[in-house]
Amino acid sequence: MSITALMPVYPRCGVRPVRGEGCYLFSEDGTRYLDFAAGIAVNALGHGHPHLVKAIADQAATLMHVSNLYGSPQGEALAQRIVDNSFADTVFFTNSGAEAVECAIKTARRYHYANGNPERHKLITFQNAFHGRTLGAISATDQPKMRDGFEPLLPGFDYVPFNDLEGALARIDDETAGFLVETVQGEGGLMAATPEFLQGLRKACDEHGLLLVLDEVQCGYGRTGTFFAHEQYGVRPDIMSVAKGIGGGFPLGACLATEEAAKGMVFGTHGSTYGGNPLAMAAGQAVLDVMLEPGFLDHVKAMGERLRSALEQMIPNHDHLFEEVRGKGLMLGIKLKADAREFVAHLRDNHQLLTVSAGGNVVRVLPPLVIDERHIAEAVEKLSAGARTFVPVADD
Numbered sequence: 001m002s003i004t005a006l007m008p009v010y011p012r013c014g015v016r017p018v019r020g021e022g023c024y025l026f027s028e029d030g031t032r033y034l035d036f037a038a039g040i041a042v043n044a045l046g047h048g049h050p051h052l053v054k055a056i057a058d059q060a061a062t063l064m065h066v067s068n069l070y071g072s073p074q075g076e077a078l079a080q081r082i083v084d085n086s087f088a089d090t091v092f093f094t095n096s097g098a099e100a101v102e103c104a105i106k107t108a109r110r111y112h113y114a115n116g117n118p119e120r121h122k123l124i125t126f127q128n129a130f131h132g133r134t135l136g137a138i139s140a141t142d143q144p145k146m147r148d149g150f151e152p153l154l155p156g157f158d159y160v161p162f163n164d165l166e167g168a169l170a171r172i173d174d175e176t177a178g179f180l181v182e183t184v185q186g187e188g189g190l191m192a193a194t195p196e197f198l199q200g201l202r203k204a205c206d207e208h209g210l211l212l213v214l215d216e217v218q219c220g221y222g223r224t225g226t227f228f229a230h231e232q233y234g235v236r237p238d239i240m241s242v243a244k245g246i247g248g249g250f251p252l253g254a255c256l257a258t259e260e261a262a263k264g265m266v267f268g269t270h271g272s273t274y275g276g277n278p279l280a281m282a283a284g285q286a287v288l289d290v291m292l293e294p295g296f297l298d299h300v301k302a303m304g305e306r307l308r309s310a311l312e313q314m315i316p317n318h319d320h321l322f323e324e325v326r327g328k329g330l331m332l333g334i335k336l337k338a339d340a341r342e343f344v345a346h347l348r349d350n351h352q353l354l355t356v357s358a359g360g361n362v363v364r365v366l367p368p369l370v371i372d373e374r375h376i377a378e379a380v381e382k383l384s385a386g387a388r389t390f391v392p393v394a395d396d
């Protein structure tokens with residue numbers, strides 16, 4: 001037998017974390033890493049945040065799971081808190097981002113079905129999008145590396161270039177249900193939607209009776225300096241998927257919707273055994289206790305500006321390697337003139353800085369939202385040192 005016990009779908013690197021503390025991770029061999037990957041934008045409060053840890057431990061000892069057959073005081077309370085702080089009127093809890101996207105797709109289709117227009121089932125989506133790995137979610141992206149070998153996929157998606165408003169509007173036909181778009185593309189390379197693009201999609205939705213479905217699984221929950229990224233555009237979605245930061249490391253996701261957009265989601269249309277269980281709700285509440293505390297989002301904004309300007313100042317000193325800084329808040333990317341995976345590995349192995357690659361040549365910088373100036377200084381120092389010592393593998 002040569003297959004590994006752990007299904008070998010990830011090319012895992014040599015770092016084998018066994019403990020975390022704030023913005024640092026400790027590997028099996030004792031090496032300490034500055035964690036500017038944060039579990040891919042998940043560990044919003046860093047590692048071992050005492051309030052989150054205590055909330056999970058207390059709830060585990062009280063009641064971990066029942067079933068959605070029973071009333072859920074825990075689910076009602078967290079849903080209400082999210083509703084009170086967002087565009088949404090209603091929330092469905094999931095265990096992951098892809099499931100939140102699935103629920104968003106189903107909600108959008110059901111809306112038009114409930115309106116007597118079942119033919120309106122197609123979502124216009126965008127090139128280089130990432131919506132997760134379920135069959136529905138890979139159907140919603142045009143990226144062959146995720147789709148190959150899994151066909152036939154779910155019909156009902158059109159793909160147009162990101163930030164191409166004209167192109168998106170030109171694809172609207174009698175079967176269009178709406179648009180599914182990341183406010184800031186994560187895996188695709190840290191591209192933020194332009195205001196004209198997002199505002200134009202909203203306007204088209206209002207004019208044609210379509211739904212604007214935002215995927216804020218990565219960019220939502222404080223990551224860009226506002227609770228949700230779309231708040232910075234003056235645009236309200238009809239439906240939105242969130243996950244990653246929402247549980248601070250506990251597996252949790254959610255699909256948010258307005259009352260109108262959720263009109264088709266009646267008894268029996270959707271479900272999840274684990275979704276919204278008391279343990280997950282306790283984690284979700286603890287994250288919000290911290291994130292909605294006055295000053296928290298201002299801190300993210302301030303740290304985002306500081307980190308961005310520090311990165312921008314670093315570029316001219318290493319312009320053989322660094323091209324530009326992208327993204328918003330603490331969801332930043334450095335576009336390289338080299339392969340990002342190689343540089344990410346170099347930073348990790350030689351400078352003990354953890355980052356993530358995206359879209360081929362972008363290094364994603366996704367620190368915990370609780371970083372302070374010392375972490376920024378340390379990261380910039382490691383990035384500069386890394387740029388000086390990096391020797392790209394010649395691609396001849």
Ligand SMILES: *Cc1c(COP(=O)(O)O)cnc(C)c1O
Pocket residue numbers: 096097098099101130131132133182186187215216217218219243244
């Ligand atoms: C990570 C991600 C997902 C998928 O989330 P999973 O928890 O891995 O299923 C979906 N959409 C976006 C924008 C993401 O970044």
